[in-house]
Amino acid sequence: MKRNKVIVALVAALMVVMSLVMTRCTDALKDVQITVNSKVFKYTTLFEVSGSSGADMQDATVTLSGEDASRIFNMNGYQDFKISGGVLAFAVDPNNLPTEDHPVAFNVIIKKSGYSTVNIPVEITVADSSSMHYVVMIDRANPPAGVESKSNTLKLENGKVIKDTVIYVGPGTCTCTTGKTTVGLKAGTGFKTGDGTILGNELSSIQITSLYVETSSNDALQVFPGGDLTQKKVLVQSGEFQAGTLMPAGLIELSMTGAGKDIKGFTTPIDITIRLNPDYINPETKAPVKAGDQLKVFSYSTDKGYFQFETMATVEDLAGNLSVHFPVDHLSWFMVGDFIKACNSSIATVLSNNTAMVSLAFKIKAAWLAAGVTTPVTIKVYSTKDGGTNPDLLIYTLSGTIMDGQQLAASIIPGMPIIIKVFDAFGNQMFSGNVSDPCSVATTLGSEGGGVDLPLNQTAATSNAKTTMQLYVRCPNNKNPITVLPTFYLYFKDAGAADNTYKLVGMVTNGYITTNLLSVNKRYDFKAIWGNTVKVVHDKTVLVDNTATVGDNQGAGELIGTKAGATNLEMLKENCDGLL
Amino acid sequence: MMVVLWMETLAFVTVNAQRSNSYKNVEDVMVGYSMGAHVGTQGFGLNAAYASSEVFALRLAGSIAPLGISKMRSWGKHDYDMDLKGRFYNASLMAEVKPFRRSSNSMFIRRLAVVGGAAYFFRAEADALAVPSEDYYYGEIVIPKEELGSVKTNVDWKGWAPYLGLGARNIYLKSGIKGGYLGLNIDIGSYYLRSPSVNVTADKMLSGNTANEWIIERNLKNYRWLPVIQVGVSYGFFNY
Numbered sequence: 026m027k028r029n030k031v032i033v034a035l036v037a038a039l040m041v042v043m044s045l046v047m048t049r050c051t052d053a054l055k056d057v058q059i060t061v062n063s064k065v066f067k068y069t070t071l072f073e074v075s076g077s078s079g080a081d082m083q084d085a086t087v088t089l090s091g092e093d094a095s096r097i098f099n100m101n102g103y104q105d106f107k108i109s110g111g112v113l114a115f116a117v118d119p120n121n122l123p124t125e126d127h128p129v130a131f132n133v134i135i136k137k138s139g140y141s142t143v144n145i146p147v148e149i150t151v152a153d154s155s156s157m158h159y160v161v162m163i164d165r166a167n168p169p170a171g172v173e174s175k176s177n178t179l180k181l182e183n184g185k186v187i188k189d190t191v192i193y194v195g196p197g198t199c200t201c202t203t204g205k206t207t208v209g210l211k212a213g214t215g216f217k218t219g220d221g222t223i224l225g226n227e228l229s230s231i232q233i234t235s236l237y238v239e240t241s242s243n244d245a246l247q248v249f250p251g252g253d254l255t256q257k258k259v260l261v262q263s264g265e266f267q268a269g270t271l272m273p274a275g276l277i278e279l280s281m282t283g284a285g286k287d288i289k290g291f292t293t294p295i296d297i298t299i300r301l302n303p304d305y306i307n308p309e310t311k312a313p314v315k316a317g318d319q320l321k322v323f324s325y326s327t328d329k330g331y332f333q334f335e336t337m338a339t340v341e342d343l344a345g346n347l348s349v350h351f352p353v354d355h356l357s358w359f360m361v362g363d364f365i366k367a368c369n370s371s372i373a374t375v376l377s378n379n380t381a382m383v384s385l386a387f388k389i390k391a392a393w394l395a396a397g398v399t400t401p402v403t404i405k406v407y408s409t410k411d412g413g414t415n416p417d418l419l420i421y422t423l424s425g426t427i428m429d430g431q432q433l434a435a436s437i438i439p440g441m442p443i444i445i446k447v448f449d450a451f452g453n454q455m456f457s458g459n460v461s462d463p464c465s466v467a468t469t470l471g472s473e474g475g476g477v478d479l480p481l482n483q484t485a486a487t488s489n490a491k492t493t494m495q496l497y498v499r500c501p502n503n504k505n506p507i508t509v510l511p512t513f514y515l516y517f518k519d520a521g522a523a524d525n526t527y528k529l530v531g532m533v534t535n536g537y538i539t540t541n542l543l544s545v546n547k548r549y550d551f552k553a554i555w556g557n558t559v560k561v562v563h564d565k566t567v568l569v570d571n572t573a574t575v576g577d578n579q580g581a582g583e584l585i586g587t588k589a590g591a592t593n594l595e596m597l598k599e600n601c602d603g604l605l
Numbered sequence: 606m607m608v609v610l611w612m613e614t615l616a617f618v619t620v621n622a623q624r625s626n627s628y629k630n631v632e633d634v635m636v637g638y639s640m641g642a643h644v645g646t647q648g649f650g651l652n653a654a655y656a657s658s659e660v661f662a663l664r665l666a667g668s669i670a671p672l673g674i675s676k677m678r679s680w681g682k683h684d685y686d687m688d689l690k691g692r693f694y695n696a697s698l699m700a701e702v703k704p705f706r707r708s709s710n711s712m713f714i715r716r717l718a719v720v721g722g723a724a725y726f727f728r729a730e731a732d733a734l735a736v737p738s739e740d741y742y743y744g745e746i747v748i749p750k751e752e753l754g755s756v757k758t759n760v761d762w763k764g765w766a767p768y769l770g771l772g773a774r775n776i777y778l779k780s781g782i783k784g785g786y787l788g789l790n791i792d793i794g795s796y797y798l799r800s801p802s803v804n805v806t807a808d809k810m811l812s813g814n815t816a817n818e819w820i821i822e823r824n825l826k827n828y829r830w831l832p833v834i835q836v837g838v839s840y841g842f843f844n845y
Binding site: 058103120 | 678685711717743744746747793809810817
């Protein structure tokens with residue numbers, strides 16, 4: 026009997042031991058974290074905004090307009106747009122993405138006191154997952170080369186011009202009244218506000234501000250209103266909107282203020298004379314412009330955001346200078362030259378026709394780019410002076426980070442011979458070629474046929490060994506790094522170099538990027554832009570594999586920043602709260 | 606909980622043992638074939654046994670266990686619906702030895718068998734599917750939960766697994782025709798599975814969570830004991 030009890034006790038003990046063994050198992054989901062991908066957006070576009078004088082533009086006011094503006098958010102998912110670190114990032118609502126027959130179109134309006142307002146039309150197609158734009162805001166007190174800013178005060182009597190007056194706009198300085206760019210106001214001319222109200226006695230003087238742009242300079246034409254010379258929406262002579270390319274022979278902006286109000290119009294049209302670029306090739310005659318040629322005058326209102334036809338003007342030879350003059354009854358930008366409609370000019374008004382949109386597809390051939398490696402490039406499209414290989418005006422710019430085999434698309438197909446050049450992040454040329462008839466290579470995105478092959482040469486700047494960067498983030502109080510990592514833009518410059526030399530490495534997706542822009546063992550400064558947050562890391566040596574963990578355990582080599590550690594820790598906690 | 610269950614089982618066994626005086630004498634001469642069915646933690650199935658002597662028997666069994674539960678779990682601020690499914694299908698061959706068959710006067714201990722053998726788990730896996738149970742807010746953007754994706758985890762123990770346990774055999778229930786015998790079988794033991802392989806897949810906006818795979822694999826490295834608590838009935842064609 027005693028032995029039976031022992032056996033029963035042993036059986037019971039065995040059960041207890043087995044249960045203990047089994048209940049010692051670790052929680053299967055211990056330390057497991059499920060987080061939502063930080064790369065919420067499939068389509069983003071990046072604006073690098075700089076002032077012509079190099080000033081920081083972060084206090085500029087940014088507003089969006091246009092039919093798809095409501096579909097645009099900042100990288101944090103809010104419709105509040107600010108320039109951070111010289112960068113303005115926009116993202117398309119992930120619930121309302123562009124389609125092949127309906128790209129996302131909106132206008133970006135950037136204003137800052139003392140600077141010329143810009144209004145940039147943006148179009149994001151299905152192929153433009155991460156396009157880029159470069160915007161130069163003209164500092165009226167310190168304009169870029171080829172752009173002249175002048176300010177004149179004109180005394181009035183009873184709100185009217187006292188005597189016939191000619192205001193000199195440019196170029197340079199001159200006491201002349203003919204042959205150069207001038208504005209003529211007749212005696213008795215009165216001034217109107219935006220709502221048509223004629224200002225009276227309260228107007229004792231007006232301030233006339235002008236910008237003169239040297240249209241022979243592609244650098245100066247960076248300030249061209251609306252961005253590129255090739256624009257989607259231009260109101261042409263027939264009264265319809267067409268897409269196409271504006272070919273400026275002369276360009277000015279005029280604005281006036283008085284009695285604390287913006288002046289928008291006149292009781293008597295004012296006379297504008299614009300001196301022409303003497304080297305201008307008249308697209309209509311395909312010969313240098315000459316007296317007697319007919320040119321088109323367009324105006325551009327930053328409020329409307331598009332050019333509209335004003336009048337035809339005859340070229341005159343005034344004191345050895347080719348000029349045109351024309352009357353206007355409002356103030357804005359004025360361009361004289363020509364407009365060449367695009368092959369697909371109807372896309373100005375036809376957004377959705379249930380067919381895949383035709384575009385000029387650039388097919389990147391860069392087998393030297395290792396798998397997964399991206400590099401930023403800029404594709405520049407020029408008009409030709411002679412229909413051949415001699416570039417003239419820069420009519421279209423397309424920037425983005427590319428991989429071998431990628432296609433980039435110009436949604437507006439220039440209706441004229443073009444020259445295409447591709448440059449790396451440092452401005453080194455990677456490709457040059459011409460297309461005599463872009464209309465003939467128009468294609469739908471992803472199609473095998475059509476398009477323009479761009480076999481890119483590897484430049485010295487893109488010949489570095491492949492380097493990878495992997496950033497982990499460990500949230501405070503968590504044992505392991507979070508599994509979903511941040512997506513952000515990363516810039517670099519040589520350690521200690523000027524801030525305006527930062528170049529884009531690319532978009533760091535889920536904490537990872539591979540590039541060949543960086544030299545191993547070289548020291549760089551890095552700037553990361555995550556949403557509206559800008560973080561700078563100075564003087565870091567790059568290795569082939571660069572791995573770092575952001576966290577609060579500096580003893581374990583984690584990074585929290587050396588200059589503002591406490592602030593960074595709060596930011597880390599805040600962002601972790603959002604992620605987890 | 607498991608311990609309580611086992612102790613209850615033990616108590617049941619003990620109670621049955623105390624009723625041993627009501628057993629027929631024929632129980633003590635159990636040599637021959639039997640067939641039965643069982644249900645327990647490894648599912649349900651059928652078995653067939655051959656007792657070559659009153660001490661030793663071989664038992665061939667097949668079991669299937671389709672399991673499934675749903676629950677909600679939170680990670681951080683977000684709730685997820687989790688569907689857990691397990692499928693354990695095995696065929697086993699066990700040797701049963703009744704070491705006290707001839708030496709104990711307790712009817713229960715006389716029926717106590719040490720059971721050892723192995724099973725081939727031609728399916729032994731657990732799947733966990735986690736899907737967000739609510740929409741996700743990123744700034745002012747609402748992303749419907751259906752667009753967020755899912756995280757799927759598969760844990761696989763497929764393969765051979767040894768077994769060791771204790772069983773009580775042929776506790777009398779009822780006599781059958783032509784000398785047949787309906788008996789109750791009880792098993793308590795455990796398989797020792799091979800180290801599991803873990804595969805985590807995720808899609809859409811949860812795609813980055815596959816990095817959890819190594820964490821789950823680490824957590825599950827000791828999940829190799831598959832406990833068996835099982836009852837069954839068998840009908841014996843005994844030669845007595």
